[in-house]
Amino acid sequence: MDIDTPNKPNLDEFDDIKFDTDDMFVDSTVPTAIPNNIYMDDAQIGPTEYYDRLKLRKYYQELFPFDILVDWLTFNYDPEKESINDYYSKREFSTRYVVKSKPFVIRNKSFPTVDEEIKSNDLKEFVLGTVDEHTFTAKVPEKLDIGPVYSREPIKMNQYQDYRPVERELVFDIDIDDYNDIRVCCDGTSLCKKCWQFLSISAKFLELYLKECYNFQHILYVFSGRRGLHVWVSDRGALTLSKDLRQKIISYAKPGFEANQTPILQRAFDEIFLPSFENYIVEDQELFTMESQIKKLLDLLPGEIKLNKKSGKKYETINVRVLVEDDLKENPNQAPLDKWKKIKNLLLENDIKEYLYRIVFHYTFPRLDEQVSIGLNHLLKSPFCIHPSTQKLCIPLDIDLIDYYDPNDIPTLPKLLSELDQKGSTNPSPSKMDTDQKKSRKSKSSKQAPPTNFNYYKSFFKNYVNNIKLSKSNPNPLDF
């Protein structure tokens, strides 16, 4: 770090700062408590750890797509207002180190230029850190985080009174452990193909909601490397949203306990939530085969309820929960989906659709970490980082194939390095991979999991960034 601190930091001071390895919401009071310098003699480690850091360094040195990342983060600059370098120089980057088992965060780092001729490697050098092979000393960051664009260069933050975040992608963070009360396939931070569906449903909803209601078009979905999904909306209109508007975007999406939902929620219910609930959640999460899950579902149903119109009477009272409970006891061998469809029909026939919404939304509606979306000065892990705990790559995801990813197949650092060592020998080129996949999809007329090699993800990201750059230069192709 460029800014020297006068005294060597005392590592013990930082015990009470909570660090999350998936992503990081940093309270505005926290950064000042974090030292900006790490001394090399604190970074001396044993040989095993040292060689692990070298592996990470090799990944960042040879594979990490710095050029595409910088293109993505700067495509929105306004040439009438400032140069691309001025814009880029106000973007905050951050890294996290672990020194003597304690985490250190370096915030408020920024770089002056994107010009490769002059100094392309500033960001890369920052991420590579430094090593000394004679002393087994490695000051190599665990990951790279991306912050907002500020009014001034973050490295000069102390020189200005008006230093504040002015642009931030609208971001969403969904962590699978927020679904622990409804999932049974895994617990804690683990994630399998079954509970991946909770993230997939969330992504599909956000895709519909953000495009239909706000006309946002530049949305990137990224697997966080362990337990979650990050969504980055980079449209110019999204970057400059105030905290209030970010809060409103989240609030407006939320379903109420009503028989009539907003048009967008009704559409999402019909196209995404209900089909996903029936195709995946009912069986994968054992809603009708595990006692504790049955109880939770029954708790969402009404007990005694007065119906407005029934058999010519003015009203009739039924106990929906008891009716369902009795039916489940009488038909224990019925298929789970049939059991669910009987409940659905009961709710529809008796005109109490609000309970149908209540159940389906409870199991499918995105559980967002709202503070990450609302705040402007938090950090979010960069796409293509290696997750420090799982060693998995934070891959960009194809929304059209979102159902088909398997978190167990996400490439890990060892796999990436082995691919690198056997360059070209085991993996088809991305273009061949794309063609093969398209052919296969066409012939089976069904989608399948995307390939799992690095070049595929890199080429996916490059295409995404090229497309958004193209749409910026030609915002409305129909005018031509």
Ligand SMILES: [Zn+2]
């Ligand atoms: Zn699972």
